[in-house]
Amino acid sequence: MLATEGLAIRRGGRVVFSGLSLRARPGEALLLLGPNGAGKSTLLRALAGLLRPAAGRVLWEGEDVADDSAAHGTRTRYLGHQDAIKPALTPREDLAFWARLRGGEPEAALAALGLSALAGLPCRSLSAGQRRRLALARLALGDAPLWLLDEPTLGLDTASVARLGALLAAHRARGGIVLAATHLPLPLPDAREVAL
Numbered sequence: 001m002l003a004t005e006g007l008a009i010r011r012g013g014r015v016v017f018s019g020l021s022l023r024a025r026p027g028e029a030l031l032l033l034g035p036n037g038a039g040k041s042t043l044l045r046a047l048a049g050l051l052r053p054a055a056g057r058v059l060w061e062g063e064d065v066a067d068d069s070a071a072h073g074t075r076t077r078y079l080g081h082q083d084a085i086k087p088a089l090t091p092r093e094d095l096a097f098w099a100r101l102r103g104g105e106p107e108a109a110l111a112a113l114g115l116s117a118l119a120g121l122p123c124r125s126l127s128a129g130q131r132r133r134l135a136l137a138r139l140a141l142g143d144a145p146l147w148l149l150d151e152p153t154l155g156l157d158t159a160s161v162a163r164l165g166a167l168l169a170a171h172r173a174r175g176g177i178v179l180a181a182t183h184l185p186l187p188l189p190d191a192r193e194v195a196l
């Protein structure tokens with residue numbers, strides 16, 4: 001289970017939020033909602049262990065994630081605004097690289113986001129939505145229980161949103177947790193809303 005206790009984050013000398021306590025149990029999805037600048041991306045980065053809290057703690061199974069950041073990195077998949085895609089690699093090569101680190105099958109991950117026909121093209125020639133689909137396809141590699149997704153459907157067409165929905169449903173059926181920041185409707189039935 002993921003939890004925060006009295007979490008406060010400061011950025012640029014300003015407190016973005018404070019006193020934030022939340023809980024996500026196996027199979028649950030939380031939607032982080034709020035206007036621009038409310039702190040949704042900031043919260044996701046803090047949950048990923050990429051930002052140090054000014055106060056409070058992020059807990060996994062009751063342990064502070066800061067006590068073992070390597071273990072937290074292994075259990076977490078963080079999808080930020082930057083896709084971190086190398087232009088010279090093909091989608092197949094990109095996913096093969098991540099599969100060596102995380103396990104899983106690159107061809108299955110390509111198929112999960114409808115990228116099989118584009119697998120041999122250099123990533124520099126992918127469209128914005130296709131690049132986002134490749135970043136999302138990495139979620140299909142290995143088995144990490146905590147998915148933290150920042151605007152995951154930005155730029156996706158309807159069919160790709162449906163494919164992502166299937167990936168999210170399978171993850172939750174395995175007991176995985178999803179926290180997603182969004183301004184768009186997401187394919188996450190029964191998600192709990194957290195207003196920032």
Ligand SMILES: Nc1ncnc2c1ncn2[C@@H]1O[C@H](COP(=O)(O)OP(=O)(O)OP(=O)(O)O)[C@@H](O)[C@H]1O
Pocket residue numbers: 011012016034035036037038039040041042043181
């Ligand atoms: N690197 C940074 N340095 C200083 N302040 C920052 C930094 N990144 C974000 N902030 C500030 O933190 C606050 C929260 O930003 P954040 O990106 O978390 O908002 P958000 O809710 O995700 O917004 P959006 O809906 O626009 O994506 C904003 O006021 C922003 O100006």
